[in-house]
Amino acid sequence: xxxxxxxxxxxxxxxxxxxxxxxxxxxxxxxxxxxxxxxxxxxxxxxxxxxxxxxxxxxxxxxxxxxxxxxxxxxxxxxxxxxxxxxxxxxxxxxxxxxxxxxxxxxxxxxxxxxxxxxxxxxxxxxxxxxxxxxxxxxxxxxxxxxxxxxxxxxxxxxxxxxxxxxxxxxxxxxxxxxxxxxxxxxxxxxxxxxxxxxxxxxxxxxxxxxxxxxxxxxxxxxxxxxxxxxxxxxxxxxxxxxxxxxxxxxxxxxxxxxxxxxxxxxxxxxxxxxxxxxxxxxxxxxxxxxxxxxxxxxxxxxxxxxxxxxxxxxxxxxxxxxxxxxxxxxxxxxxxxxxxxxxxxxxxxxxxxxxxxxxxxxxxxxxxxxxxxxxxxxxxxxxxxxxxxxxxxxxxxxxxxxxxxxxxxxxxxxxxxxxxxxxxxxxxxxxxxxxxxxxxxxxxxxxxxxxxxxxxxxxxxxxxxxxxxxxxxxxxxxxx
Numbered sequence: 001x002x003x004x005x006x007x008x009x010x011x012x013x014x015x016x017x018x019x020x021x022x023x024x025x026x027x028x029x030x031x032x033x034x035x036x037x038x039x040x041x042x043x044x045x046x047x048x049x050x051x052x053x054x055x056x057x058x059x060x061x062x063x064x065x066x067x068x069x070x071x072x073x074x075x076x077x078x079x080x081x082x083x084x085x086x087x088x089x090x091x092x093x094x095x096x097x098x099x100x101x102x103x104x105x106x107x108x109x110x111x112x113x114x115x116x117x118x119x120x121x122x123x124x125x126x127x128x129x130x131x132x133x134x135x136x137x138x139x140x141x142x143x144x145x146x147x148x149x150x151x152x153x154x155x156x157x158x159x160x161x162x163x164x165x166x167x168x169x170x171x172x173x174x175x176x177x178x179x180x181x182x183x184x185x186x187x188x189x190x191x192x193x194x195x196x197x198x199x200x201x202x203x204x205x206x207x208x209x210x211x212x213x214x215x216x217x218x219x220x221x222x223x224x225x226x227x228x229x230x231x232x233x234x235x236x237x238x239x240x241x242x243x244x245x246x247x248x249x250x251x252x253x254x255x256x257x258x259x260x261x262x263x264x265x266x267x268x269x270x271x272x273x274x275x276x277x278x279x280x281x282x283x284x285x286x287x288x289x290x291x292x293x294x295x296x297x298x299x300x301x302x303x304x305x306x307x308x309x310x311x312x313x314x315x316x317x318x319x320x321x322x323x324x325x326x327x328x329x330x331x332x333x334x335x336x337x338x339x340x341x342x343x344x345x346x347x348x349x350x351x352x353x354x355x356x357x358x359x360x361x362x363x364x365x366x367x368x369x370x371x372x373x374x375x376x377x378x379x380x381x382x383x384x385x386x387x388x389x390x391x392x393x394x395x396x397x398x399x400x401x402x403x404x405x406x407x408x409x410x411x412x413x414x415x416x417x418x419x420x421x422x423x424x425x426x427x428x429x430x431x432x433x434x435x436x437x438x439x440x441x442x443x444x445x446x447x448x449x450x451x452x453x454x455x456x457x458x459x460x461x462x463x464x465x466x467x468x469x470x471x472x473x474x475x476x477x478x479x480x481x
Contacts, residue, residue, distance in 0.1 A: 013047035074123025091119035117143025136185025175271035187219035193245020215248035229293035291315035343403035353454030359395025364471035368441030
């Protein structure tokens with residue numbers, strides 16, 4: 001292969017790996033190397049492969065492109081006569097709609113990538129796919145690649161993008177140890193899409209890293225589309241990976257959005273949460289979704305009638321239990337015209353609104369000047385103390401409401417100037433937010449649990465829980481069960 005634009009630039013990068021070509025560089029390290037070398041991340045990835053595999057530039061590119069041959073065939077099958085036992089003919093339906101107008105999103109490239117991603121999933125259920133972290137992430141990889149091939153990019157540019165797909169995919173392949181779409185179709189697909197689109201749209205390697213972090217954020221701990229066997233659901237995860245990746249790329253390239261998280265840290269956290277969350281999520285997921293799993297009539301003939309009868313009863317129980325659970329939620333909801341709560345300044349009704357309202361309740365119980373403050377917060381709230389402590393203090397000292405911007409911004413300085421001792425303590429127990437005020441008239445305390453929408457659950461209080469509940473009632477604070 002001759003006349004390729006980036007060959008010489010990539011070949012100059014190969015010596016970067018000559019001292020130890022087999023060294024397992026992390027993604028952040030590769031990003032820094034690409035930045036310092038004035039190269040794109042995909043170019044550095046190919047240079048690393050040339051050094052490690054002792055292949056020339058053209059051969060590496062040819063091999064990475066050829067590796068998708070089977071999966072692209074599955075995509076084509078899904079677009080035409082393919083029919084999935086879980087997704088039906090969703091891809092050929094979309095292909096027909098696309099001939100009239102973009103069926104999923106107006107952006108032509110992204111619309112094609114989503115359509116082809118679903119087509120690949122249909123093809124997977126017909127002839128299988130070559131998996132990466134799983135077959136799930138091979139769907140958005142393949143869908144994105146086919147869409148790029150129909151875009152006005154040259155072969156070499158697409159080949160470099162394909163190398164970047166495989167490099168990032170290889171990390172997810174190693175990091176996926178159990179079930180979960182967060183390290184497969186949705187998470188890996190979103191991360192790869194973000195990386196490729198950011199680079200192709202002119203983003204630097206560091207911006208590629210930022211886009212990966214943003215794309216991963218909403219996928220953390222997401223389970224496998226309820227256990228794979230429910231018809232239809234997987235379509236949202238698989239095609240949604242393209243949407244998330246595109247959004248992350250655009251946010252990084254078109255805004256000044258701050259994003260300080262190192263991509264290695266995000267990847268490590270995603271993998272660890274994936275491993276820890278699956279055992280907790282899976283039993284709940286299966287309990288609710290198993291009645292809706294797709295069945296194979298011939299396989300069902302092999303199952304004893306007693307088990308089939310038991311499963312039919314389980315379906316009814318799940319439906320009845322779910323209705324009662326939702327009914328309780330409906331009963332706890334407010335009138336339609338008063339659904340929204342009070343304005344919460346600080347960015348989060350859970351991290352700020354609920355703790356602030358705890359402080360307000362405690363303020364109502366105070367008699368005399370406050371001489372000491374003790375705040376106990378669960379790990380999550382303690383970690384977000386930069387935004388919730390001002391709210392708690394303004395509620396406790398001033399009785400300020402959650403929308404009092406002026407008090408929120410000045411209260412910490414007021415406390416420091418007045419010399420009121422404040423003790424902040426992290427506790428292991430989930431959801432805990434507890435405040436104790438020492439005053440000249442005695443001690444008051446509210447022991448509560450954090451709830452969304454500015455709500456709180458009051459567990460105990462001094463002088464009494466009834467007094468705290470009455471105070472909440474006077475203030476119009478919604479107390480959760």
